[in-house]
Each structure stands twice: as structure tokens, then as C-alpha cells.
Amino acid sequence: MSTTATTFPVTNPQARARLLDTIRFDMRGLVPVVSQQHDTREVLMLAWMNREAVEETLKTGKVCYYSRSRRELWRKGATSGQVQTLVDLRLDCDGDALLALVDQTGVACHTGRRNCFFFGLREGRLVKLTRPEVAPEELYGQ
């Protein structure tokens, strides 16, 4: 019942395997991952990891997803610099979802917004609830 955080990265391969072997990946070999800013508790985004991405995330201490559209590892922030430093990685009760507590550098969303969940219903219309904090061109070039 210790609540002392393990230091990430997790250098011990056996420790990584203990988490990896407990995750119930879906038929595609993927697990959904919620990322949350560890101190403010802002939910940043929802993305996916395969086994290799979880392993790399634990090993490096930087969050690495699996891009379903590009079908490859997606080292978050590799192009934009908006990396997510891992603070803790939690698995849920039935082993098929992860919660990554992170320290987000800059913004999580490719639109330049801090988090990806910015559409909401207001007065019957679907509206953008926040503005970009950074121009996407600044993140990804022209």
C-alpha cells in the first residue's frame, strides 16, 4: 500500500514485465491510455499504446504512444518538442486501460491547445471551449 512513487524510467526489465504481462491488450494488440497532468489533474488526451510503446515509455520515462493511422511508434513531442515526462503509470481494475500521470511540456494537442478535449455543447451548439495557446505552425513548421 506504499504510495511512494517509483522512479521512472524503470530500469529493471523484470519490473517492466510485471506491468506488461498484466495489461490485457485488445485484439489489435493495443491498450487505451489516458494522460493526465500530474499536478493540476487536467486530462490532456486519450491515445493508444502497443506492448513496445509501453516498454519504451517505462524504459525512457518519456511517453511513447502507438499511432494507429501511421502504424508506428509515436514518440510524443519528437517533432514538436511537446514531450510528456512520465510521473506514474497506472493500470485499471480489469487491466485493459492505462492512466499516465505526466508532466506535459507546453501543449498536448496538435491544434496548439493545452488538452485535446475542447469541443462541448453550449446553448445547443457544438463549440470550441478553448483557444490555441501556440500556433500549430510554431509546433510543426510551415
Next chain:
Amino acid sequence: MSTTATTFPVTNPQARARLLDTIRFDMRGLVPVVSQQHDTREVLMLAWMNREAVEETLKTGKVCYYSRSRRELWRKGATSGQVQTLVDLRLDCDGDALLALVDQTGVACHTGRRNCFFFGLREGRLVKLTRPEVAPEELYGQ
């Protein structure tokens, strides 16, 4: 850019359709939903909705998921009383994930814990980081 919360439930069918028609359901007709306690910002669980579950959630103001194992609507708290009252429903930038801001009555997890994300690595071992607040038998009967 208004941040005034729409009152839930959403009684206008056209307003519901505006959100429903923007969601990109997956090949199974499902979308992942993160639920978060609206005031403390605790991430409670990750579950799934189909179109009917989103519609019912908006209509009733109580969160209704789709159970992939039982293949039916899962009115959260119908048996246990641990309902989630909807405060806001957000869609993400690419339309394929939802964030439900809720007011959780009691506990979200079937184990009796407040939230489902209680497994973590500590000193190389996978451990339970929290204790149940309620005995599962109290929630679901013997």
C-alpha cells in the same frame, strides 16, 4: 468561446444530434469515454459508449455506457446506486474520444474503490495503491 455550462440533460434532439454526428465511432460503433470527477478532477474510469448510450446519457443526464462483455447498455449505478451525474461532455480534437465530467455518487469502481486506476509499480512490484472504500458485497449484494 462561452464557458457557461449547458444544462444537462440536453432536451433538444437537434442539439444532441450535433454532438452525436461529430463523434467518430470505431468499426464496432463504439467510442472510449474517460470519466472525471468534475470538481476534484480525479480520473474515475475508462469505459465505452455506442451511439445509443451517448444519446441516453445526454437525454437523462446520468451516464450510460455500453458493456462490451454483456453487449448491452450499462446504466452506471443501476444496480449499485453509484450513479454518475453528467456535468459536461467533451469531445476531443479528432472526434474519437469523449471526456465525461461527472459528479460520482459513492465509488466508480466495482471493487469498491473510488477510481479504477489503482495498480502501479512500486519498488519493482505491481501493487494496489488504494483500498476499497466500500465492500463490493454492499454494492452488489451477496
